[in-house]
Amino acid sequence: MKAVKKIFRFISLTLLYLGFSGLAGVFGVLLYGITHDFVSNQIESRGLASVQSNSPKTIQSPPKTNKKNVKAPVPNTPNPPQPLKTAEVTNQQASPSTPPAVQPNQPQPITASEVKDEKSLQSFVLRAKKHLEKDYDRALEDFKTNEMWKTSFTYLSILDLSGTILFNANHPHIEGENGMDWKNKDGKKIITDIVNIGKNGNGFYECRIRHPDTETLHPALHYITSFKTEENPLIVVSSFFLKEPPSSSSEKE
Numbered sequence: 048m049k050a051v052k053k054i055f056r057f058i059s060l061t062l063l064y065l066g067f068s069g070l071a072g073v074f075g076v077l078l079y080g081i082t083h084d085f086v087s088n089q090i091e092s093r094g095l096a097s098v099q100s101n102s103p104k105t106i107q108s109p110p111k112t113n114k115k116n117v118k119a120p121v122p123n124t125p126n127p128p129q130p131l132k133t134a135e136v137t138n139q140q141a142s143p144s145t146p147p148a149v150q151p152n153q154p155q156p157i158t159a160s161e162v163k164d165e166k167s168l169q170s171f172v173l174r175a176k177k178h179l180e181k182d183y184d185r186a187l188e189d190f191k192t193n194e195m196w197k198t199s200f201t202y203l204s205i206l207d208l209s210g211t212i213l214f215n216a217n218h219p220h221i222e223g224e225n226g227m228d229w230k231n232k233d234g235k236k237i238i239t240d241i242v243n244i245g246k247n248g249n250g251f252y253e254c255r256i257r258h259p260d261t262e263t264l265h266p267a268l269h270y271i272t273s274f275k276t277e278e279n280p281l282i283v284v285s286s287f288f289l290k291e292p293p294s295s296s297s298e299k300e
Contacts, residue, residue: 156170156174157170157171157174158171158194158195158196159171159194159195159196159197159198159201159202159285160194160198160201162201162285162287163287165251165268165270168268168270168285168286168287169251169270171201171270171285172203172270172271172272172283172284172285173272175190175196175203175283175285176272176274176283179205179274179276179281179283180274180275180276183276187205187214190202190203190214190216191216191219196216197216197217199217199259199260200259200287200288201285201286201287202215202216202217202285203216203283203284203285204216204283204284204285205281205282205283205284206226206238206241206242206245206281206282206284207279207281207282208242208245208246208279208280208281208282209225209227209242210225210226210227210238210239210242211223211224211225211226212224212225212226212238213281217259226238227239227242231254231255231256231264232255232264233254233255233264235254237254237256240252240254241269241271241282241284242282244271245271245272245273245282245284246273248272248273249270249271249272249273250270250271251268251269251270251271252268252269252270252271253266253267253268253269253289254266254267254269255267256286258288265288265289265290266288266289266290267286267287267288267289268286268287268289269284269285269286270284270285270286271283271284272284
């Protein structure tokens with residue numbers, strides 16, 4: 048670039064020196080000025096570019112941050128499980144092995160010695176019915192030997208629908224006999240009446256029967272109900288005496 052500048056400068060000076068006409072001198076002056084400016088601009092632009100290309104590059108460091116003020120990134124975690132409602136927790140925590148609470152004032156089963164009115168008599172016979180339907184043979188043995196099921200006045204008898212006495216806890220000697228034609232002193236066919244009530248379901252029946260202490264007839268109240276067996280339905284009956292028997296002048300059966 049410096050060589051080009053010198054060449055143009057030499058031509059301009061030469062023209063002036065040789066004494067060309069005024070126009071040639073003017074042309075030489077203009078040519079000198081244009082050449083000088085052009086060459087100067089080229090030198091400056093190339094020099095600046097060369098300086099910039101040769102200058103070491105500066106690496107900008109990231110801006111400093113105040114570690115105290117920097118907040119740690121919050122991890123994207125799923126929402127925590129919501130606590131169960133009280134009713135659900137109670138249901139889940141209920142122990143299956145916890146025994147059921149004992150009901151207060153739970154009535155005890157009626158025994159034969161406690162039969163004294165219609166209600167207690169009915170409860171006693173219905174309890175016997177459940178025992179028979181659960182285990183017939185075991186029930187007959189209990190009715191015969193267990194004091195809970197018999198006294199000298201109150202005991203259990205079992206009949207079929209034909210009137211045959213299948214079981215009598217206090218008078219086993221009449222078992223197997225058919226009593227449909229039996230009558231008491233009042234002319235009542237007690238067995239026939241009991242069977243008719245049992246066929247219809249259940250009910251009370253009052254009549255006079257022999258009292259074991261005096262061997263006299265005395266009013267008694269019976270409760271009759273039918274129960275299921277593997278073969279045919281049967282009838283179970285029990286009774287109690289309504290009044291104390293008279294001490295004398297009583298009618299013999």
